[in-house]
Amino acid sequence: MRGKLKRAVIHFGNRILAEAVERGLNQTGTFLVCNVTENAEREILSACEAVMADILLMDVSRAPQTTFSKRMATIAQVKKRCPGIRVALFCDSTSDSETAEKVTRAKAEGVIDMFFYESVSLEYLAAVLSAM
Numbered sequence: 001m002r003g004k005l006k007r008a009v010i011h012f013g014n015r016i017l018a019e020a021v022e023r024g025l026n027q028t029g030t031f032l033v034c035n036v037t038e039n040a041e042r043e044i045l046s047a048c049e050a051v052m053a054d055i056l057l058m059d060v061s062r063a064p065q066t067t068f069s070k071r072m073a074t075i076a077q078v079k080k081r082c083p084g085i086r087v088a089l090f091c092d093s094t095s096d097s098e099t100a101e102k103v104t105r106a107k108a109e110g111v112i113d114m115f116f117y118e119s120v121s122l123e124y125l126a127a128v129l130s131a132m
Helices: 015-027 041-051 068-081 097-108 122-131
Strands: 006-011 031-035 055-060 086-091 114-117
Touching: 006 015, 006 041, 006 122, 015 031, 015 122, 031 041, 031 122, 041 055, 041 068, 055 068, 055 097, 068 086, 068 097, 086 097, 097 114, 114 122
Parallel strands: 006 031, 006 055, 055 086, 086 114
Antiparallel strands: none
């Protein structure tokens, strides 16, 4: 392990995916991961503040709790209270191209710092997040 651990808060609507990402990032030795399992903006915000998160990683989908508009509202609240946090979104570009386009625009407009498609490997995800 080199340098300081990156503190990452993650929230995914799919619990199995969240646990896999959490486990994978923790195994790199580069991250200290807080996996928020509650579907509430306040829980995500509280976790970011509590661990002084460097990174917030969330998925975006058509599911009611993880829609693009809900994620944008969460990001706005988190950035107000944690202005230095870096935000990355994770989405499915194949089955939900409309959401993927919105996520791409959010990156272009500087609302988020990075985005990933679900097809990326865990190694790539960890490498990019560690560089953020």
